Amino acid sequence: MKFVLENVRVPAGGNTLRPARMAVASGRVVAWDEECPVDWAREDGQGLVLLPGVIDPHTHFDEPGYTWREDFAHGSRAAVAGGVTTIFDMPDTSVPPVTTRAALAEKVSAVLPHAMCDFGLWGGVSANALEDPGWPRHMQELWEAGVIGFKTYALSGMATFRHLSYKQFEEVVRQAAALGALVGVHAEDAGIVEGERARLCGRTEMAAYAASRPVRAEVEAIRQVGALAHASGTRLHIVHLSSASGAEEVARLRGLGADISAETCPQYLTFSEQDFGRLGSLIKCAPPIRSVAERDRLWQHVGGVISMFATDHAPCPIEEKQTGNAFSDYAGIAGVELLLPWALTYGWRAGRLTLEQVVELTSRSAARRFGLWPRKGSLLPGSDADFVLVNLEENFVVRGENLHSKGRFSPFEGETFYGRVHATYVRGMAVFKRGTFCRPCGRFVVRGET
Ligand SMILES: [Zn+2]
Numbered sequence: 001m002k003f004v005l006e007n008v009r010v011p012a013g014g015n016t017l018r019p020a021r022m023a024v025a026s027g028r029v030v031a032w033d034e035e036c037p038v039d040w041a042r043e044d045g046q047g048l049v050l051l052p053g054v055i056d057p058h059t060h061f062d063e064p065g066y067t068w069r070e071d072f073a074h075g076s077r078a079a080v081a082g083g084v085t086t087i088f089d090m091p092d093t094s095v096p097p098v099t100t101r102a103a104l105a106e107k108v109s110a111v112l113p114h115a116m117c118d119f120g121l122w123g124g125v126s127a128n129a130l131e132d133p134g135w136p137r138h139m140q141e142l143w144e145a146g147v148i149g150f151k152t153y154a155l156s157g158m159a160t161f162r163h164l165s166y167k168q169f170e171e172v173v174r175q176a177a178a179l180g181a182l183v184g185v186h187a188e189d190a191g192i193v194e195g196e197r198a199r200l201c202g203r204t205e206m207a208a209y210a211a212s213r214p215v216r217a218e219v220e221a222i223r224q225v226g227a228l229a230h231a232s233g234t235r236l237h238i239v240h241l242s243s244a245s246g247a248e249e250v251a252r253l254r255g256l257g258a259d260i261s262a263e264t265c266p267q268y269l270t271f272s273e274q275d276f277g278r279l280g281s282l283i284k285c286a287p288p289i290r291s292v293a294e295r296d297r298l299w300q301h302v303g304g305v306i307s308m309f310a311t312d313h314a315p316c317p318i319e320e321k322q323t324g325n326a327f328s329d330y331a332g333i334a335g336v337e338l339l340l341p342w343a344l345t346y347g348w349r350a351g352r353l354t355l356e357q358v359v360e361l362t363s364r365s366a367a368r369r370f371g372l373w374p375r376k377g378s379l380l381p382g383s384d385a386d387f388v389l390v391n392l393e394e395n396f397v398v399r400g401e402n403l404h405s406k407g408r409f410s411p412f413e414g415e416t417f418y419g420r421v422h423a424t425y426v427r428g429m430a431v432f433k434r435g436t437f438c439r440p441c442g443r444f445v446v447r448g449e450t
Contacts, residue, residue: 001026001428004036008045008389010379011355015348017049024385027427031381045389048422051359052379053085053386054340055366057148057263058239058310060332061087064110065095069316070406075336076116076442078313078404080432082337083388083421085117086376086445088148088366091124092161093314098122099129101141108444115442116431118386120370122184123147125172127162136175146446148370149182149237154221155190157286157331163190166224173225173234182235182370187221187246188213188287206276209326210288218246218287226250230258237369238262240312242287244297250305261369263310266342267333269298271411281321281329282411285312302347303357308365309343311335315407334407342412344392344419371447385428394420 002025009017022029023036031037060066061075079087089111091098098104098121107121123142129135139150152172153163164172169185176183196212222238229236230253241247241262250262271283272292283289290298298306314332321329335342343362347353353361367377374383395418400409424432431438 003041003043005043005045005050007047008050009047010050011359014354014356017355020050022050022379024428027385027429029379029381029383029385048389049392051083051388051390052363052377053388053424053426054083054362055086055088055377056084056311056313056336056339057088057308057366057370058312059087059089059336060093060312060314061089061111062093063114064107066093070314072111072114073440074404074406075313076114076119076440077437078334078337079117080424080426080437081404081421083340083390083424084336085386085388085424085426086120086372087117087336088120088122088370091122091151092126092153092156092158095160097124097126097129097161098142098147099124099126100138101145104142104145104147112442112444114440116437116440117426117442118376118445119442120148120372120445120447122149122151124151124161125164126153126156127164127168128160130164130168139175139181140179143179143181146448148372148447149184150176151184151186151239153186154225155186155188155193155217166228169225170228170232173229173232177232177234182237183229184237184239185221185225186240187218187225187238189217189220189224192217192220204325204327206280206284206326207273209284210273210276212327213286213288215243215245215290215294218243219249222246222249222253226253226258226260229260230256236260240265240268240287240310241306242268243290243294244301245294247298247301247305251301254305261308262306263308264298264302264306265310265312266335266339266346267411269295269302270346271295279411281326282409283333284321284326284329284331285333286331299352303353303361307361307369309339309361311339313405315405318409334403334405334410337403337405338398338410338412338417340388340390340421341417341419344390345417348392349418372445375450376445385425387425388421389423391420391422392418394418396420
């Protein structure tokens with residue numbers, strides 16, 4: 001299958017666009033502009049803007065195991081409807097958790113037939129996994145099988161994936177260093193949060209939930225895991241960084257020479273404590289939404305220590321958000337379908353980011369950090385032809401009922417977003433085009449594969 005996509009515009013530095021043509025064969029980009037073969041089939045891009053397919057490095061598609069909340073069929077349809085061509089799914093919201101090669105194989109075979117987009121997988125290391133004396137070998141086998149990194153928690157609410165003490169974390173990063181592997185961490189200090197929870201006992205409102213997980217818990221966990229990773233020479237990635245203070249701690253550690261990257265999510269850059277009354281548990285997530293001051297200052301670190309956007313996509317049935325107590329309501333937001341339009345609206349259109357920065361933050365940076373570049377996150381000749389055709393000027397109103405995830409509600413309900421996705425291509429195949437989907441053709445992306 002080969003074709004030349006013509007009549008498109010591509011980012012050409014800053015906010016500029018230039019007309020372009022791109023030739024695709026056997027799922028890869030093969031040439032641009034004057035280099036394109038003249039006698040191949042043509043596709044008309046209708047003047048739309050062509051961007052590299054979005055990579056969401058942090059999703060919970062919950063399969064196998066928690067499929068009443070989300071599954072790959074729905075999650076990956078939502079992804080491609082939003083221009084996302086590759087996701088990295090998390091190991092903890094799977095049964096069994098992806099802490100062994102056997103569990104990885106089980107997960108791949110369960111989700112592969114349903115995947116609309118390509119997917120990388122995080123391996124994981126939990127306190128549960130460390131009870132098996134074979135855990136260093138499990139890490140090695142997972143790394144050799146191509147996971148993009150190892151997710152750990154400094155604070156976890158899951159009995160099947162308990163958090164690591166800092167002592168255990170130190171053992172894990174030593175093994176990761178021996179493998180050359182990257183470790184991702186949910187950075188909230190368990191001791192601080194336990195103390196705050198005890199102090200707030202009996203309270204049920206969102207503000208109390210947020211107060212139980214203060215910014216200083218995030219800063220302290222980053223300080224601890226950052227020092228341990230740096231001492232062992234391990235590459236570290238802070239998932240869903242929620243506060244500017246946390247970003248400043250990452251910057252401090254980087255100043256000392258630590259190899260630390262960080263992602264943040266649309267929810268932390270959009271909402272604040274002032275939205276708790278209006279949105280309640282619709283914006284319950286972990287770490288929690290922060291103050292106006294933290295949110296506004298967090299933007300200053302986007303493109304700096306925060307090199308990528310992620311969604312932490314984690315839907316649930318609406319009933320799980322309505323238990324009557326913010327502490328027991330489900331923590332998670334469905335976001336994968338809105339990531340690109342959100343970045344274009346709040347970033348590019350609002351004047352906070354250039355188009356080039358949006359591409360970096362939604363695609364290129366994650367591919368580089370997690371060992372997939374230039375196969376993913378690039379449209380250089382030889383790269384996978386993963387791309388999205390978007391109309392930057394066309395807007396739409398967010399309606400939960402229009403989302404393709406199992407979680408058909410959104411804290412962005414009623415907001416106008418710019419950047420409508422017209423078509424999404426995965427390895428040259430139009431998996432989403434003008435509202436219709438092709439059959440699932442997603443692949444498991446192995447780290448380092450060229
Ligand atoms: Zn998560």
